[in-house]
Amino acid sequence: MSRTDFPIHLQDKIFEIRYAADEVSEIISYFPFSEHEKQEISQILDSESFDKFRTIFTDSVTDDEWNETKAQIKKKFHDELFDIDNFPKS
Secondary structure (H helix, E strand, C coil): CCCCCCCHHHHCCEEEEEEECCEEEEEEECCCCCHHHHHHHHHHCCCCCCCCEEECCCCCCCHHHHHHHHHHHHHHHHHHHHHHHHCCCC
């Protein structure tokens, strides 16, 4: 399966990229991308009609806010996902 390479400033904001038939089918980010970032992604994908963007959090954050908190957010999210198997089952 062919993977798409994004510049680090976009990769950093992406939680997951989903593929279907060797093409990007969906991009899930921590916070919503700006319109400029969406356009940049569409150009990289060579698809002006790409619009399958989803986010984990709905709040919009500035680049400064993201840079200040991204390590904490990623660590917390990563820890909670990997700890999910350790939760007692009801």
